[in-house]
Amino acid sequence: MLQACLNGGRxxxxxxxxxxxxxxxxxxxxxxxAAGASELHIHPRSADGLESLGPDDVAKALLAIRSNVPGTPVGLSTHWRIPPGGRARQKPIEQWQVLPDYVSVNLIEDDAAEVISLALARGIGVEAGIWSISDAERLVTLPDAKKCLRVLIEINEQDIDEGFAAAIGIISVLERGKIKLPILLHGDEKSVWPMFREAMARGYDSRIGLEDGNLLPSGKKAAGNADIVRAAVLLARAY
Structure with a gap:
């Protein structure tokens, strides 16, 4: 599965x-x-261009997307800094009337277990976001861990060797903890394409788009999201 991450907080x-x-x-x-992605990950924005979890902003984004690509799974971020921030962001999530297919929840955040439970109770799938070995160790202890849709391994390290070491360590913890969920592995900026190749080599899902980076495998600046997706599809064919 190739997920297109369209904007993030960029x-x-x-x-x-x-x-x-x-x-x-x-x-x-x-x-x-159309370029080859099969799912979407977005960060809805408010009228001022800032990330938003507000019910109206979420509904507008989801309804517009579903009108253009009906049947395509669409996920949202729930990260800690999206206004109103911290635990207070759980309130707008509770108020959503138009629901995403899934949300990503970062295990590094204090209320990750609460947000996972909230999403699952509302019938929303959960991508368990893992940035580190300690995040993975936390995930395997959660009662709701095996109810998640997938594990989202995000490698933020910009040194590629350090990034690979982090990924291998995370995967080892998941295996020891008997977490047998699908894995989506992706990188950020310098690690985008190395982690995409690693995901393809391991048979994992991955994601690509302007949230994670703005360059093509050649190092040339991409024209936009579709340009990045096309490059990923071509690269994936080698695997």
Whole structure:
């Protein structure tokens, strides 16, 4: 499975084609799915362009995307810094009327177990976000761990050797803990393409898009999300 991560918290200083509005997300969703992605990960924005968990902002983004790519699974971030931030962000999640297919929940965050339980209780799938060996060790102790949709291993290390060591350590903890969920492995900026190749070599899912990086495998700046997805599809064929 190839997931397109369309925007994250990126600004247009990072890339001029980062989508903000519901219409822009829907347009990029259509182009990215046409380019070969099979799922989507988005960060809805409010009118001021900031990330939002507000029910209206979430509904606008999801309805616009689903109108353009009906039947495509769409996931949202729940990260700690999205306003209103911290545990307070659980309240808007409780108020969602239009639900995503899944959310990503970072195990590094204090209330990860609470947000996982909240999402599952609402019938929303959960990507358990693992950044480190300690995150993996926390996940395997959670009662809801095996109810998650998948494990999302995110390698933030910019030194590639350190990134590979982190990934191998995380995978080892999951195996020892008998967590047999599907794994999505991806990197960030310098580690994007090395981790994408590693995911393909291991038969894992992966993700790609402007949330994680703005370069093609050649090092050239991508034209946008669809350009990155096309490059990933071509690279995946080698595996």
């Amino acid at each position: 600004t247009r200083d990072f890339h001029p084609m980062v989508p903000y509005t519901a219409a822009e997300l829907a347009s990029d969703a259509r182009k990215s799915i």
